[in-house]
Amino acid sequence: YPLSIIHCSTHELKMRTYQLIAPAKINLYLEIVGDRPDGYHELVMILQSIDLGDRLEIRSNGTQKINLHCNHPLVPLDNTNIAYKAAQLMSEEFTQAFANYGGVNITIDKQIPVAAGLAGGSTDGAAVLVGLNLLWELGLTIPQLQKLGEKLGSDVPFCVSGGTAIATGRGEKLDAIQDLDNLxxxxxxxxxxxxxxxxxxxxxxxxxxxxxxxxxxxxxxxxxxxxxxxxxxxxxxxxxxxxxxxxxxxxxxxxxxxxxxxxxxxxxxxxxxxxxxxxxxxxxxxxxxxxxxxxxxxxxxxxxxxxxxxxxxxxxxxxxxxxxxxxxx
Ligand code: ATP
The missing domain is CATH 3.30.70.890 (GHMP kinase, C-terminal domain)
Structure with a gap:
């Protein structure tokens, strides 16, 4: 079945498309506790998702390439984009799935302001992890996706699950707390x-x-x-x-x-x-x-x-x- 994806018609390829919303976050609390040998800082944060999000489309393209499009002039379209990095990481971690299912076109409709302290790039990366998990039928759990997300950036694990959470370490260690969605x-x-x-x-x-x-x-x-x-x-x-x-x-x-x-x-x-x-x-x-x-x-x-x-x-x-x-x- 997976192999047939590569050879199927354009119509069938169109079926292999996911649309996702990747929400921004705000920090309700950010304390810098110390520095770390890896160059990051020890942080204690309370992170909160908000209803402002980028829209991403992830579509099988029947090639072995990752293509990226974005409607915002300040967003890089090369391998420095976190969404691109996420797809690259998945293709390296799951070589068989990548070979079977083929590459993807990622389209980002940017709604989150860029370089704004709202984790716009991190959440796009998180969305690509979630999208490829579905597209390539990998069956990964949220904690597994978050573990992969750590390799892309400190905010990526939080962006996968969202809500309200305490984040420690460099921001990647998460404890979900009571969601705060009434404000x-x-x-x-x-x-x-x-x-x-x-x-x-x-x-x-x-x-x-x-x-x-x-x-x-x-x-x-x-x-x-x-x-x-x-x-x-x-x-x-x-x-x-x-x-x-x-x-x-x-x-x-x-x-x-x-x-x-x-x-x-x-x-x-x-x-x-x-x-x-x-x-x-x-x-x-x-x-x-x-x-x-x-x-x-x-x-x-x-x-x-x-x-x-x-x-x-x-x-x-x-x-x-x-x-x-x-x-x-
Ligand atoms: P954070 O809160 O995680 O520190 P931020 O909200 O301050 O991030 P981003 O919007 O993620 O900032 O953008 C920071 C830089 O990252 C941008 O200037 C851009 O060059 C680069 N970047 C890489 N990938 C993306 C992406 N998918 N969306 C936006 N910027 C990206």
Whole structure:
């Protein structure tokens, strides 16, 4: 049966197509605990999927090639794209399936702003892992896909399963917690501004290395503390007010002083209301959590009126309990 795929008609090949949604994430909490011998940082994070996502189509092409298309000019189309890397990894790990089923055309409809601290690339990579698992009928479980995802990037394992999770290590060790899908969020970003994630971590290390914990046991206990801490408790009670007060991101300490436009945007969003405002990941996206869509729309309107800049973009969306989802076959 698998071999027949390669020789089947174009009509049949069309049947071998999956459409997926790859959701973005925000960081509700990001603490840099220390550095690691592998060059990454020891992190304690609370990650949250949102209802803003890229759409991917993964289609058998009957060749032995991986082809990538994307409608966003800033997204690379070569082997530096995480979606491409994911397909390459799968073809290397599952050589027989790749030989039997053949290559794929991957089309990314980019909805997530690029280099925005929203894991846009990582979630595309996660979607390709999920899509190829189906297309090549590999029968891999979510944890198996997440293990493969670790090779592509620290955020990829989370993007596979999504929802609300504690992430430790370099972000790849996950513990799912009570999903937080009752809140809304306004995201704001200047489309002419991006922050390099490696720059943000490097600068943090230069400025704050003396605060780093080096003892492995202490790092472990810091990582496990979060489970019983007030943030996770607030999440389990779906206590929006408390969650808003507890938002935290260590990377703000280096990104905000460097990017004054982001600081100003953060201040304006914070003053406009909502439960709490923070930068996501390494930025420059800033978000405000809200109790309702109406509140989120009001905050967007206030901020839009205060900052008259055509490069400033807003998104109003809901927190989501979904990771990569299949929307059609
Ligand atoms: P993270 O939050 O995981 O650090 P990010 O949201 O800040 O990521 P991305 O949107 O993933 O940033 O883009 C970072 C860089 O990665 C881009 O500038 C781009 O060159 C590259 N990239 C590789 N693959 C992709 C992809 N599929 N989508 C977007 N960018 C990609």
């Amino acid at each position: 809304w969020v306004v995201l704001a970003k200047y489309n002419n501004l991006s922050v390099s994630t490696p720059w943000a971590y490097k600068t943090y290390k230069q400025q704050f290395a003396e605060t780093y914990i080096n003892d492995r046991e202490e790092i472990k206990s810091r990582s496990s503390h979060i489970h019983s801490g007030s943030f996770v408790q607030a999440i389990s009670h779906k206590d929006g007010e408390k969650i808003g007060q507890l938002l935290h991101n260590d990377l703000e300490k280096v990104v905000l002083p460097e990017y004054t436009q982001v600081t100003q945007l953060r201040d304006i969003l914070q003053q406009a209301g909502g439960l709490g405002t923070m930068m996501s990941g390494s930025g420059p996206t800033v978000f405000t959590l809200c109790q309702s869509q109406t509140e989120a729309e009001t905050i967007k309107k206030i901020a839009r009126e205060k900052i008259e800049d055509p490069n400033l973009e807003f998104w109003v969306t809901q927190l989501s309990s979904n990771g990569v989802s299949i929307i059609s076959e």
